[in-house]
Amino acid sequence: MTLKTTPLNAAHRAMGAKMVDFGGWDMPVNYGSQIDEHHQVRNDVGMFDVCHMRVVDAKGDGVRAFLRYLLANNADKITVPGKALYSAMLRPDGHVIDDLIIYFMTEQWFRIVVNAGTADKDIAWMKEQAATHAPKLTITSRDDLAMVAIQGPNARAKVWQVLPQTKAATENLVNFQAADCGEYFVARTGYTGEDGFEVMLPKEKVEKFWYDLNKVGVKPIGLGARDTLRLEAGMNLYGQDMDETVGPLESGLAWTVDLKSKRDFIGKAALLANPPTKKLAGLVLLDRGVLRGHQKVKTAHGDGEITSGSFSPTLEKSIALARVPNGVQIGNTVQVEIRDKLLNAKVVKYPFARNGKGLIS
């Protein structure tokens, strides 16, 4: 099977990347030490190739009303131009199709960014729903666009060094807000728990952009560090922390589901009819070892399972997200089955780290 490549494939190899098959894409897992790359982002700045993710433009009259119906979070929450909203997209049975971010640009244009592995599925679903509920909308997969995430306390300054023409339009962006700067779409969003920008730009320009950033001192960061950064930040990964077998309320996403308003949305009835019996909890391993996905969790209220686990370079401990029975509380000690031994872990509030600092003692 031939792996898909981003326009930055040659650049990754030139920069010494160790390449792996990531869901059918030939991607860099690290360029050396993934722990160094992790610290680099928390303390300074790093850049990620996220070209494999998909940008979708939904345009036309009624796009806001359509998204209000399509998504579990309420599109009416974003009314300031450029403001973004994180949401799950549900099936009628209440299970999660994907998690995504929408950007309100104008009343006729919302931009949507979806995960790489689910992009085709998501777009087909959106078009199917639009056909009946908003037939005048156009939903376009922006296959002409590339995307780079620059993250860390010094990230925005570096982007302005390379793209000074975007500074005026972007220096006052608040967190979770974007600006359309012509060829460059700059969003103050990210998947690391640090400040920074995600920049969408024409594919033909991304290799130069990558090298220009590198020239002003921005180091490339691989998918290994991307995973430890997002896990510390308490951010879900579709396909691990949730998928089409579970709903948002069992996946730590209750805060993104607006059940309060009278608005109907796909999956609402199922969510109301089926209160969850499990929830997502944060774990810190107390004994020596590493928590990993699918490990069994034993609690006083029944068994659970780790959905995402790893080593936290910021905390120097192992952390995880786990799906556990509802009765489990923060502060409880639970046991995790690792290689036929039961190791002790503590249930903690997450995120585990943000803005350069660990949050768990």
Added chain:
Amino acid sequence: MSNPTNLKYTASHEWVKTEADGTITVGITQHAQELLGDMVFVEAPEAGRKLQAKEECAVVESVKAAADVYAPVSGTVTAANGDLDGAPETINSDPYGAWIFKMKPDNAADVATLLDAAAYQAVVDSEAH
């Protein structure tokens, strides 16, 4: 980094050094540490433990995965490298210096049957794709 020629090797990516006193020192190779990535924990066997050849006796845990380390020959563990507790990453930066455990082989002759550097390289090459 090429495989040091003064060491012996196993097909499971351990290196073995024969010491003057007849004990052997065991670690994992450059190839193994590169595959595993940044090390975060090492569980070494306790002194006194008796091992069979190819028995799982230690675990090296990287951010990516946990890997078992196997006894190269039958014998008794004499020491574990305590320095690895605080600095497991030395396995990455210095795989042939960062030993994991030492043992006294039951039969010195068993060590001679292990792979030499060239034969080990052939194992590594056959795994490459």
